[in-house]
Amino acid sequence: MHLNGTTTIQSSEQLEDLLSEPTEAVVEMMRRVEGDIILLGAGGKIGPSLSRMAKRASDLAGTKRRIIAVSRFSAPEQTANLHAHGLETVRCDLLDEAAIAQLPAAPNVIYLAGLKFGSSGNEAAMWAMNTWLPGVVCRKFRSSRIIAFSTGAVYGFSPVGANGSSENEEPAPLGEYAMSCLGRERMFEYFSRTWSTPIALIRLFYACEVRYGVLVDLARKLIAGEPIDLEMGWFNIIWQGDNNAMTLLALEHAATPPFLLNITGPEILSVRETALTMGGMLGVEPQFTGLETATTCLGNATKSHRLFGAPRVAADQLIKWTADWVKRGGEYLGKPTHFEVRDGKY
Numbered sequence: 316m317h318l319n320g321t322t323t324i325q326s327s328e329q330l331e332d333l334l335s336e337p338t339e340a341v342v343e344m345m346r347r348v349e350g351d352i353i354l355l356g357a358g359g360k361i362g363p364s365l366s367r368m369a370k371r372a373s374d375l376a377g378t379k380r381r382i383i384a385v386s387r388f389s390a391p392e393q394t395a396n397l398h399a400h401g402l403e404t405v406r407c408d409l410l411d412e413a414a415i416a417q418l419p420a421a422p423n424v425i426y427l428a429g430l431k432f433g434s435s436g437n438e439a440a441m442w443a444m445n446t447w448l449p450g451v452v453c454r455k456f457r458s459s460r461i462i463a464f465s466t467g468a469v470y471g472f473s474p475v476g477a478n479g480s481s482e483n484e485e486p487a488p489l490g491e492y493a494m495s496c497l498g499r500e501r502m503f504e505y506f507s508r509t510w511s512t513p514i515a516l517i518r519l520f521y522a523c524e525v526r527y528g529v530l531v532d533l534a535r536k537l538i539a540g541e542p543i544d545l546e547m548g549w550f551n552i553i554w555q556g557d558n559n560a561m562t563l564l565a566l567e568h569a570a571t572p573p574f575l576l577n578i579t580g581p582e583i584l585s586v587r588e589t590a591l592t593m594g595g596m597l598g599v600e601p602q603f604t605g606l607e608t609a610t611t612c613l614g615n616a617t618k619s620h621r622l623f624g625a626p627r628v629a630a631d632q633l634i635k636w637t638a639d640w641v642k643r644g645g646e647y648l649g650k651p652t653h654f655e656v657r658d659g660k661y
């Protein structure tokens with residue numbers, strides 16, 4: 316099954332194949348990059364398909380390496396699925412320093428761990444996870460290169476009508492979650508400068524696939540007849556498979572001080588227009604509440620597109636796949652993005 320020509324996604328198996336389909340550039344890169352890859356916090360929404368893409372690309376490149384997925388694996392069936400695709404797994408609570416010390420060494424680290432939802436009222440745990448843990452990981456993997464996920468939330472809002480926040484903009488995080496994520500970046504930066512550890516920080520704006528993401532949230536609200544809040548009036552998204560490819564390609568850009576990279580799609584989507592389009596596909600008249608405000612959370616990912624090319628999947632394709640999947644009652648991860656939140660509280 317290939318991305319090109321896929322008009323509908325019929326099963327979770329097909330979806331996972333598509334999400335882990337490597338680009339030629341990723342396969343080529345695997346020929347140049349040496350050594351094992353360890354992914355920390357691999358049990359969430361991105362980790363499984365990202366690990367699998369790394370494995371597929373490495374195999375296609377004819378290289379041998381271990382791809383090691385580390386997480387608590389709160390969903391136990393995940394490990395069997397990863398093993399079936401040739402990945403190794405290590406069950407580990409990353410907040411346990413002794414357990415981190417036991418992790419295998421690897422020259423390439425991809426850091427995905429984080430705490431966002433449920434963090435209101437649980438702020439101390441959120442800061443430990445998002446800001447303290449990066450220091451522990453840097454100590455363990457100081458001789459490796461590290462690709463660490465951050466978030467577009469570190470920028471705060473940008474004016475509607477502009478092109479979104481770029482990497483050279485000063486961060487202005489709104490609320491404690493976004494502040495703790497800037498703390499995560501600063502800890503990686505500090506240890507990168509101190510120990511010359513090459514690092515890339517990925518400021519991601521809304522990865523999407525058909526089981527979760529902003530489009531799934533919109534489609535489910537439309538079907539439930541719930542009003543759609545217009546105050547966060549615009550957004551951008553990227554097909555998670557394209558995010559996976561760009562994240563792996565960032566391995567060759569890790570640097571001291573850290574290399575900053577926004578990852579998202581080139582389209583600026585209006586919530587209102589997208590809801591109307593999806594409503595048409597779902598046979599539902601959207602209900603709206605509120606009005607568009609002057610600012611929104613938007614990333615300008617020109618740098619990543621210049622380096623790695625535009626995403627393979629355009630937003631309109633993603634909209635069609637998602638509406639079709641949700642209409643048919645396809646699997647739902649039960650992880651809403653809460654993209655409409657404007658006070659920074661999750």
Ligand SMILES: NC(=O)c1ccc[n+]([C@@H]2O[C@H](COP(=O)([O-])OP(=O)(O)OC[C@H]3O[C@@H](n4cnc5c(N)ncnc54)[C@H](OP(=O)(O)O)[C@@H]3O)[C@@H](O)[C@H]2O)c1
Nearest residue numbers: 356358359360361386387388389408409429464466521522
């Ligand atoms: N998805 C997006 O659109 C998006 C957008 C912006 C930024 N990001 C960032 O990208 C990163 C990855 O995204 P994601 O969507 O895959 O996040 P996610 O679904 O929250 O996955 C992170 C995973 O880390 C694991 N984890 C959490 N605490 C842990 C601990 N103490 N020890 C070991 N593992 C732990 C959890 O899996 P287990 O339960 O198996 O441990 C969790 O599912 C996140 O840090 C997020 O900040 C994502």
